[in-house]
Amino acid sequence: MRVLKGRVWSFGDDIDTDAIIPARYLNTSDPKELAAHCMEDADCTFVEKAAPGDIIVAGKNFGCGSSREHAPIAIKEAGISCVIAESFARIFYRNAINIGLPILESPEAAAFLKEGQQVEVDLEKGEIHEIISGRRFTAVAFPPFMREIMSKGGLINYVKEKVANQKSGVRSQESEVRSQESE
Amino acid sequence: MGHTISEKILAKAAGKKEVFPGELIIAKIDMALGNDITSPVAINEFRKTGVENVFDKERIALIPDHFTPNKDMQSAEQVRIMRDFAHEQGIVHYYEIGRMGVEHALLPELGLVLPGDVVIGADSHTCTYGALGAFGTGVGSTDLAAVMATGELWFKVPPTIRLIFHGNLPPWVGGKDLILFAIGQLGVDGARYAALEFAGPVISKLNMDARFTISNMAIEAGAKAGLISPDNITLDYVKGRAKRNFTPITGDEDAYVFQEYNWDVENLEPQVALPFSPANAQPVSSAAGTPVDQVVIGSCTNGRIEDLRQAAALLKGRKVHPRVRLIVIPATQAIYLQALREGLLEIFTEAEAAVSTPTCGPCLGGHMGILAEGEVAVATTNRNFVGRMGHPKSRVYLAGPAVAAASAVVGAIAHPEELGEVK
Numbered sequence: 001m002r003v004l005k006g007r008v009w010s011f012g013d014d015i016d017t018d019a020i021i022p023a024r025y026l027n028t029s030d031p032k033e034l035a036a037h038c039m040e041d042a043d044c045t046f047v048e049k050a051a052p053g054d055i056i057v058a059g060k061n062f063g064c065g066s067s068r069e070h071a072p073i074a075i076k077e078a079g080i081s082c083v084i085a086e087s088f089a090r091i092f093y094r095n096a097i098n099i100g101l102p103i104l105e106s107p108e109a110a111a112f113l114k115e116g117q118q119v120e121v122d123l124e125k126g127e128i129h130e131i132i133s134g135r136r137f138t139a140v141a142f143p144p145f146m147r148e149i150m151s152k153g154g155l156i157n158y159v160k161e162k163v164a165n166q167k168s169g170v171r172s173q174e175s176e177v178r179s180q181e182s183e
Numbered sequence: 184m185g186h187t188i189s190e191k192i193l194a195k196a197a198g199k200k201e202v203f204p205g206e207l208i209i210a211k212i213d214m215a216l217g218n219d220i221t222s223p224v225a226i227n228e229f230r231k232t233g234v235e236n237v238f239d240k241e242r243i244a245l246i247p248d249h250f251t252p253n254k255d256m257q258s259a260e261q262v263r264i265m266r267d268f269a270h271e272q273g274i275v276h277y278y279e280i281g282r283m284g285v286e287h288a289l290l291p292e293l294g295l296v297l298p299g300d301v302v303i304g305a306d307s308h309t310c311t312y313g314a315l316g317a318f319g320t321g322v323g324s325t326d327l328a329a330v331m332a333t334g335e336l337w338f339k340v341p342p343t344i345r346l347i348f349h350g351n352l353p354p355w356v357g358g359k360d361l362i363l364f365a366i367g368q369l370g371v372d373g374a375r376y377a378a379l380e381f382a383g384p385v386i387s388k389l390n391m392d393a394r395f396t397i398s399n400m401a402i403e404a405g406a407k408a409g410l411i412s413p414d415n416i417t418l419d420y421v422k423g424r425a426k427r428n429f430t431p432i433t434g435d436e437d438a439y440v441f442q443e444y445n446w447d448v449e450n451l452e453p454q455v456a457l458p459f460s461p462a463n464a465q466p467v468s469s470a471a472g473t474p475v476d477q478v479v480i481g482s483c484t485n486g487r488i489e490d491l492r493q494a495a496a497l498l499k500g501r502k503v504h505p506r507v508r509l510i511v512i513p514a515t516q517a518i519y520l521q522a523l524r525e526g527l528l529e530i531f532t533e534a535e536a537a538v539s540t541p542t543c544g545p546c547l548g549g550h551m552g553i554l555a556e557g558e559v560a561v562a563t564t565n566r567n568f569v570g571r572m573g574h575p576k577s578r579v580y581l582a583g584p585a586v587a588a589a590s591a592v593v594g595a596i597a598h599p600e601e602l603g604e605v606k
Contacts, residue, residue: 014371014460018568022575023547027250027258029224041570061372064405065566066547067307069224069323090376090407091307095323145207145337156231159329163234 003122004081004102006053010115015042015058016065017092021074023066034070035077052079055121057113059085063092072101082121084128084139086110097146098155104128104139112137185435187343188410189378192318192432196301204342204441212242213300213317215330218286218543219247221305221323223264228328237272238334244276244295245269246286249543254550284515284541287311287399287483291391292515294424298413298431303330308483308565310406313398314391315421316413316431318378321402341378341407342441344369348385350449355599357493358393359485359563359583361385362400363454367464368444375405377441380434385448386411391420392489396583399484400565403461453598455561456581459569467586470596474506475580476558478591479572481512481539482546485563485584488513488521494588495527497599498534504594509536510552516541536591548572554579561590 019042021034028034039046039056056075062085063071072095075083082102096103102123109128112135113119120129126139142150152158186194186201194202196210217225222245229237237243245265250258269277276295283289287308290296298316302309305327312319322336330336346365366373379401386394394411401409411417413431421429452466480486480494491513503509511531513519519541522528531538544551546564554560554573560580562572567579580596589599 016566016568018547018566018571022570023220023249023549024553024570024573026220026547026549027255027261029227029261041568041575044575061375061405064371065307065402065568067305067309067321067323068220069305069325070220072323073224087372087375089372089405091321091323094326098323098325098329143207155325155329156228159232159234159332163232163332 003120004053005118005120006055006081007051008055008057008113008115008117008119009046009050010113011042011056011058013059014061014064017063017068017071018065020063020071021068026068026070029070031073031077034074038074038078047078050078050080053081054079055119056080056083057110058083059110060087062088064089067091069095069099072096072099076101084109084113097149100150100154106137106139109137184439185437187378187380187438187440188316188412188432188434189318189343189408190340191434192299192301193338193340195432202340204340206340207337208340209335209337210301211335212303212330214242214244214296214302215327216244216246216286216290216302216304216306216309217327218249218306219251219258219262219265220249221327223261224324225305225327225331226264226268228325229331232328232332234332237274237331240273241275243274243331244290245274246278246283246289248283248285248541249547250549251542252280252540282516284518285483285486285543288486288514288518291315291395292424292517294421294426297421297425297429298417299429303327303336307402308399310401310409311395311399311483313401313408313410314394315417316410318408318410320408341376343380344374344377344442345380345382345440347383347443347445348448349383349445350385350447352385352448353451355453355585356448356451357583357585358389358396360451360454361448362397363456363461363464363581364451366400366404366462369404371403371460371462372405374401377406379404379406379409381409381411387414390489391416392487395487396484400461403565453583453586455586455596456567458567458578458580461566461581467582467596467598470580471598473596474559475561475590475595477508477510477552477554477560478587479510479545479552479560479562479564480584480587481514482543482564483514484565486512486514486518488518490563490584491518491522491527494584495530497585497588497602498536498592499530501534501592503535503591506594507591508552509591510539510545511536512539512542512544514541545572561587561596563587
């Protein structure tokens with residue numbers, strides 16, 4: 001998997017999905033329109049400042065509140081390469097995996113990284129590297145089942161393959177989970 | 184060792200004898216829900232799966248409730264995508280304006296979600312159905328698309344945190360006050376990934392409307408679900424509504440519970456959550472006197488008939504403060520009609536409140552009561568994040584219907600007792 005490189009944009013704890021993409025913009029599901037308002041109620045100048053490949057770093061419970069998938073869609077479409085946080089709210093975590101927005105849970109990196117730092121992220125190894133200090137952090141590993149979804153590029157590709165396999169009588173999704181959990 | 188309600192429901196849906204917290208499972212879904220914000224994204228993703236027909240046209244509910252009746256052309260387009268899809272797929276539970284309601288009030292009312300069910304909704308307040316003893320949980324649009332295609336979804340079995348309420352509820356203290364207090368104690372991520380279970384003598388005496396309010400806000404503590412063990416009150420509610428067979432599931436006596444909290448509510452004051460977090464719960468006296476511009480009574484949290492009755496009891500024979508806009512939104516058409524027949528709408532109108540057709544509207548800053556810069560609202564809704572009801576510099580205080588109605592009359596945040604005797 002690719003190595004990401006970008007500038008850090010720092011946010012605090014409990015960044016909710018209303019701050020990531022305010023509901024007043026949800027009368028559309030066009031990713032480009034959503035991206036134009038990414039993080040607006042947390043930092044109204046974010047979209048102007050952030051460059052493609054940049055990285056959002058946040059505290060605990062990132063993406064809490066509404067289940068709107070428009071939040072990770074806005075972040076992804078705005079060109080943000082990944083989100084590193086102390087922890088993620090549950091629905092945002094699912095949504096990010098499902099749509100293929102890379103997320104890394106690392107309390108150590110979230111505490112260390114400061115706005116403006118340059119960071120390299122190796123998604124395959126779950127490794128976060130701050131370039132100037134040379135500090136390296138390892139993110140919490142994803143269970144094999146979720147890695148499988150991510151490696152296929154998201155849940156829809158996973159379902160597509162599963163449905164095609166079921167039609168041709170190949171093993172079911174459940175047996176896949178079982179075999180992977182015993183890896 | 185036995186299992187909690189959540190574990191037993193999920194085990195059944197996964198076709199397993201038992202499941203344990205942390206385990207990843209694939210569960211069959213009894214009902215899947217989408218609204219006018221989340222469904223268009225789900226429909227787009229569903230098309231990509233290559234599946235032509237939804238797994239079961241009776242187990243999908245598509246409810247246009249957030250920006251409806253449509254506030255602008257763009258939101259009308261979103262609903263059109265939903266309506267066309269519902270028609271194309273023959274989806275039975277699509278409800279048009281005039282028949283619809285706020286989704287989490289509507290589905291239980293129609294008997295579409297039942298005790299023992301696993302329900303997913305592309306809306307975070309899907310946890311409301313926990314009040315029926317169902318495992319209801321919010322997901323995103325892509326998850327909804329996967330369920331529409333296959334009828335199943337992956338879950339990580341959550342640990343259970345049990346909240347036990349003891350004592351007798353003081354006057355003017357209800358479901359909203361209990362859940363705001365609980366979120367204040369737990370914090371916005373205190374129950375992250377966990378299933379909450381509400382129990383104890385206080386809960387077992389509550390009517391269903393109050394129970395829905397409590398389960399509805401489990402997500403505001405980060406929880407995946409918020410369950411109440413089904414009892415006679417649950418079964419009485421479901422009786423005559425259920426559209427299909429169901430099996431109520433209760434927890435085992437010796438279930439492993441990850442954490443347990445015991446709270447005595449004998450002296451609990453009505454609660455308000457200060458801006459900008461539902462976890463900023465305080466006794467109403469700590470915010471009393473804060474001037475208010477707008478009051479909203481409604482939403483999937485507090486737009487049910489018991490909520491309207493409580494507000495009407497305080498508003499009867501009184502007027503809304505001249506500086507305040509009071510907006511009352513019955514959550515469904517059936518609740519609207521009931522309120523009409525009971526004379527509640529007359530009480531609201533004579534008090535100079537505006538009564539709206541069912542919509543989520545102002546709760547999420549959609550329409551029907553958006554705040555200007557610097558304005559303050561008291562709302563019976565569920566979130567008071569920055570910009571939630573309008574301008575990023577507006578402020579929302581969350582409260583139950585009694586505090587909301589009293590505040591509308593006084594023109595400032597007020598304890599219902601400030602109004603004196605109920606007329």
